[in-house]
Amino acid sequence: MPQTIVIKIGTSSLTQPQTGQLALATIATLVEILSQLRQQGHQVILVSSGAVGVGCARLGLTERPKAIAQKQAVAAVGQGRLMRVYDDLFNTLQQPIAQVLLTRGDLVSRSRYVNVYHTFAELLKLGVIPVVNENDTVAVDELKFGDNDTLSALVASLVEADYLFLLTDVDRLYSADPRSFPDAQPIALVKNIEQLTQMQVKTSDRGSQWGTGGMTTKIAAARIATAAGVRTVITEGRFPHNICKILQGEPLGTQFEPQSQPNRARKRWIAYGLIPMGKLTLDKGAVTAIAQEGKSLLAAGVMAISGEFDSQEAVELCDMQGRAIARGIVNYSSAELQKILGRHSREISTILGYAAAETVVHRDNLVLNYQD
Template sequence: MSETIVVKIGTSSLTQPDGRLAVSAIATLAETLTNLRSSGYGVVLVSSGAVGVGCARLGLKERPRMMALKQAVAAVGQGRLMRIYDDFFTALEQPIAQVLLTRSTFGERTSYVNAYNTFHELLRLGVIPIVNENDTVAVEELKFGDNDTLSALVANLIEADWLFLLTDVDRLYSADPRTFPDAQPIIMVNNLEELEELQVQTGDRGSKWGTGGMVTKITAARIATRAGIRTVITQGQHPQNIQKILQGESIGTQFAPQTRTSNARKRWIAHGVISNGKLYLDVGAIYAIASAGKSLLAAGITNVSGEFQSSEAVQLCDAQGNEIARGIVNYSSSELKQIKGHRSEEIPAILGYVGVETVVHRDNLVITN
C-alpha cells in the first residue's frame, strides 16, 4: 500500500437543497474512491449526511435542534445512507465497512489502540471504511462538533498521508466568494499563521442540513498538519479531482504538513485525549518544558482551573491562557491547588503522603504551540 488518504465529504456535497440525496455525486465519489483503492492507496471515507438523509426520510423541513430528536433522526438516516453506499460500492466490487465512533474512542488509550488496529486490518483487507460519528449514543459534551474534526482525528489515528476535505467551494478564499466576488483564492498555506496575515475570513455557518463551515475546516487542517498530514480543501461536486491532486495538479487549497512525531503515544496526547482542565505556568516552567525538554514541576504552576483526576489530560498554558502544551497529570486538580508553586520536597508535608516528583512527566507531555 503506497499511501493512505482520508476523504471527508460534507452534507452539502451529498444532498440537494431540499435534503434529498444527490445520487450522482455519491456514484462519482464511489467510483473515484474505488479507483484510488485499485491503484494501491489505502482509503478511508468520513461521511456526513445521516441527519440530513433522516430528515428527508421523515419529511422534516429543517435540521432538529433537540438532542434526542437529532439522535433519532440520525439513526434513521445512517442506515439509509449506508445502504446507498453499499449499493454503489457493491456494483464496483469494492467491499466497505461501517465504523461509528464517539469522542471517547479517542480519549481512552485502550479504545484508541483498538480503533487503530481495526482500521489497519480493514485497510490490509482492501476494505474502504466509511466513518461517521455515532450520533445515536453520543452525548453533547463528548461530541466532535462536526465531521471535519472527526476526519482530522481519524487521519491522525491511522497515520494517514493525506486528508481531503470536500466541500461546496473549490478552495479557500480570503472571504466568502458567494458574498464577496473579489475574494482572492488561496492555493497553498505553508503554516496556518499565514491566514491571519492574509486576513482570511472564515464563516462558521454550514449548509441548511450540515453543521460545518470553513472555520471547522481550518481547525481540521490545524490538527492534521500538526500530525504531519498534508490537507486539501476542494470541491465535493468533483471528487475525481482527488486523483488529479495526487498526481500533482494545483487544484483546491493545500496545507503543508509539519514534521510528524514518530511517538504514537505523544500523537494520542496531542490530538486524541480530551482536556479536562488547565494549568497556568510561569515563564521559567514554560522555558523548561518547551525549550529544555524537561518535565513539569509543581513549583512552576501559578494557577489551576477545571476539575480532573490523576492520569487525565490537561492543557499547559501561559499567563494569558494560551496553550503551550498538553500532558497527562500525576495529580488531581484538588491536589494541585494545594501544591502549586511549591518545591517537590515540600509536597509530602502538604499532602500528607509521598507523591511523584513531577506533575507532568516529559514522556507524557507534548508541545502544541
C-alpha cells in the same frame, strides 16, 4: 506508489441544498473514484457526513433538529439509509465496505484508541473501504467531535495517512467567503497554517442548512492533520474526479503542506484525542522551562488551578495571560494540586503524607502548542 488516503465528504456535497435529498450522481461518482483508487493499490477511508440530513429528508423535516434527543433519533433513521446507498453502489463495483461509527470517547481511552487503530489496519489489509461517521445516535456533547472535519483529521492522524481530502461546497480556500465577498482571493498552497493569520484570511464557521461545518472547521482539521504529517486538501465535493487529478499533481483546490517532523503517535493522542478536564496557570519561569527548554512541569511553577480532575487526566497549561501553551496528562488530582501548588518537589511527600511523583506533568506526557 500505494498511499493511504482519507476522504471526507460533507453534507453540503452529499445532498441537494434545496431539499436535503441525496445527490445520487455525486455519490455514485465518488464511489467509482474510491473504488478505482482501491484497485490501484491505495488504502482508502471515507468519512461521510449526512446521517442527520438524510434522516430529515426521510422524515419530511424542513430543518435540522436542535434538540439532542431528536437529532440522535433522526441520525439513527438517516445512518441506515445512507449506508444502504453506499453499500448498493460499492457492491455494484464489487468493492467491500465497512461501517465504523466513532465517538470522542473511543479516542480518549488509550486502549480504545489503539484498538480503533488495529481495526482500521485490519480492514485496510483486507481491501475494505471503511465508511466512518460520528455515532450521533449515542454521542453526548462532552464526547462529540463537533464536526466530521475534525473526525476525519483525527482518523487521518490515527492511521498516519498520506492524504486527507476535505470535499466541500467551494473549490478551494479563499481570503474571505467568495459568496459574500466577490473580490476574495483564492489560496492554492498553505505551507504553514500561521500564514493564514498573517494574510488576514476571514473564515466562517457557518455550514450549510443541513450540515454543521464551515471553513473554520476545515482549517482546524488541516492543523491537526498536517501536525501528523498528513498533506491536506480542500476541494469541491461536486467533482470527485479532482481527487485523482490532485494525486497526479494538478494544482487544484487548496493544499496544506504537512509538517516535516510530525508528532509521535502518543503525542498526537495527547494533543487531539484527549479532552482537557481542567486548566493550570503557570508562572513565567515554568512557561519558559516548558516551551523553550523542553522540561517537565513542577508544582513550584503552578500558580492556579481551575476545574476538577483526577490523576492521569488531561489538562491545559496556560500562561498568566490565559493563553494555552500546552496540553498534558497530569500526575495529581485537582484536590492534591491545590495543596502543593507553588511548593518545591521535596516538600510534596510531607504535605500529602505519602510518596508522590516529582513532576506535575512529565515532559513525555506533554505536547506544546497543540492548537498553535
